[in-house]
Amino acid sequence: MIIRSKAPLRVSFGGGGTDVAPFCENQGGVIIGSTINKYAYCSILPRNDEEIIVHSLDFDMTVKYNTKENFVYDGKLDLVKAALKAMDIKEGCEVYLHCDAPPGSGLGTSSTVTVALLSAMAKWKRIDLDTYRMADLAFGVERIDLGISGGYQDQYATTFGGFNFMEFHGRNNVVVNPLRIHKEIIHELEYNLIMCYTGGVHVSANIIDDQVKNYENQDSFMAMCEVKALAYAMKDELLKGNLNAFGKLLDYSWNSKKRMSNKISNPAIDALYNRAKQDGAIGGKLLGAGGGGFLLIYCPFNARHKVAAGLEDMGGQILDWNFELRGVQSWIVDTDRWDYQSIDIRLPEGEFRFDV
Incomplete structure (x- = not known):
């Protein structure tokens, strides 16, 4: 058999950065966002020996382990090693991993890969993990076991999926509120949003560490409070279908977030954003911690084509996507069904055989 999983990448609209300690533990953090139809995939093929072979298709890398070895975190597929330890994998297997977006895209790729990997392992071992336990397990693998800097949103967003308003007060105190948004509002929001790849790759850990360092800075702290308040306002306007107001709040939030760290934006990103606004966009933001990756732009439908053309003219790459x-x-694939067989079909005109 083959065990497969897929986990969706996420876009965050507001609250980014407030899900990072110490702010979320002291003040309470919030995130509003959704998942999109770009995924991280995992396939597991059980083996009859003690060898674990991991293929990272994105990095064109293959690494081999033994189930009895003590895994050492050396920078080579450490997420996989930590997941193997967390799920106590004692049987040989072959693992294939790949993702629809590159690392550093701002779409939560590493967390999404982690959740896809853990989900496939749980399916293989017949371990029933609810969404909260799955997200917390993935958080523990990344943030605790590996010490990777970051917040809470990525693991919870990809595990739950859809539109959510998430509240964070530290580990074991997370509440995910699914948003009941009318399908017509979702369709219109989707049509009015543009995702543009800036061509840059951000190093989220460096930006997050700088943000944490700035927590004691009064202006940075107030910027975090503003981002949090704007996330609540975004939720209200989105639920009511006031999308132009939602787009304007994106703009306010982006300007506030840039005050949290001077590494969040750069002149190239600012130039792309300013061009989009000149061409008719109402607001937008950089996805992820900052520094590069995807730019999310909200614009009225009659300016959408002009905004997209302007971004492409400046070297941006427009992504085709949906919520x-x-x-x-x-799920589990029964590979016995893959065997070749002959199919006989009897018709009045005669008997036919096909090998499939």
């Missing part, structure tokens, strides 16, 4: 309302999914 995804489901979270991580896993």
